[in-house]
């Protein structure tokens with residue numbers, strides 16, 4: 001059974017139609033990359049899947065259930081099977097360790113060993129007692145990723161997970177995402193076409209709120225490059 005599906009999903013803010021007719025699906029354990037020019041609607045789509053915003057049209061089917069139609073309490077239960085890492089990570093007050101434990105405590109799953117494991121996974125072993133607001137942008141991004149990983153979500157939504165990282169840290173996060181896949185289903189918005197190529201099982205192209213391409217990375221990226229001369233794999237421009 002398809003693990004996650006969006007059916008004719010749409011979102012409007014006032015007169016502005018931001019997303020329209022997005023129908024795509026992800027199988028359990030797969031990595032789906034969302035690519036497209038800035039402002040095309042990738043973050044909006046992730047937020048709709050995560051039930052942070054309500055769609056104007058269409059539905060999100062998660063593990064066979066239309067979660068957009070659920071009562072609030074059951075929506076919360078569905079959301080607890082997912083975790084999202086935001087494009088602009090927000091740190092809570094307190095230490096890195098407190099930031100990472102937060103979701104575990106809310107979900108009453110507190111286990112300090114898990115916190116250590118997730119810190120190690122993102123290369124922040126020695127950062128547990130640092131005040132989170134003093135971290136660099138890349139360290140915050142990795143903390144946000146650890147905060148999501150520690151929850152062991154079935155569906156991980158990543159919004160440009162390596163955008164603030166130097167190439168070495170980005171490569172280690174890529175490896176981590178690669179290792180997660182199969183066990184965890186990942187939907188990841190990215191401007192990094194090499195990352196997309198390396199990690200994604202399938203790629204969805206979003207332009208001006210519409211799904212304009214869907215398929216295996218090599219097919220989709222080749223088609224995009226043909227259509228759009230300004231687009232190139234290494235320089236990642238649209």
Ligand SMILES: Nc1ncnc2c1ncn2[C@@H]1O[C@H](COP(=O)(O)OP(=O)(O)OP(=O)(O)O)[C@@H](O)[C@H]1O
Nearest residue numbers: 013016018036037038039040041042043044045087
């Ligand atoms: N709450 C909102 N109210 C009005 N417009 C919004 C709102 N949220 C997003 N938008 C608009 O929707 C469009 C899509 O935004 P979105 O953040 O989804 O793009 P994106 O593909 O993630 O872009 P980027 O690659 O720059 O992150 C943008 O024009 C944005 O300004």
Ligand SMILES: [Mg+2]
Nearest residue numbers: 042043087189
């Ligand atoms: Mg975005």
